Amino acid sequence: MNVSPREIRMPLNEVVAVLQDLNEFVVSLDRLGSRQASGSADEHTVGKFIDDWDVARRLARARHVISVALDAQLSEAENAEIDALCEQGRFYGSPFH
Numbered sequence: 001m002n003v004s005p006r007e008i009r010m011p012l013n014e015v016v017a018v019l020q021d022l023n024e025f026v027v028s029l030d031r032l033g034s035r036q037a038s039g040s041a042d043e044h045t046v047g048k049f050i051d052d053w054d055v056a057r058r059l060a061r062a063r064h065v066i067s068v069a070l071d072a073q074l075s076e077a078e079n080a081e082i083d084a085l086c087e088q089g090r091f092y093g094s095p096f097h
Contacts, residue, residue: 010069018062025055 032049035041050056071079 008069008073010065014065018065021058021062024053025059028053 028049029046032041032046035045036043070082074082
């Protein structure tokens with residue numbers, strides 16, 4: 001697929017909501033990493049953060065927002081190619097990752 005610099009439009013309020021979630025996750029995970037490095041947090045702390053902050057659901061929502069924009073603006077074939085590219089990602093628990 002040609003993933004040249006094409007533009008995809010998304011509602012600004014949806015973009016802002018996704019950016020807010022991503023910013024919270026990046027800053028919080030950085031802080032957790034620093035706490036782990038200093039010995040004041042362990043892997044349980046990260047798991048608690050993921051549960052308490054509903055990270056999985058919020059990331060799934062971000063993916064949905066982007067997917068809706070792609071579905072509305074790209075052809076079925078282009079979306080299928082993007083789906084195939086996304087399936088090639090690194091997933092926790094995979095035999096090779």
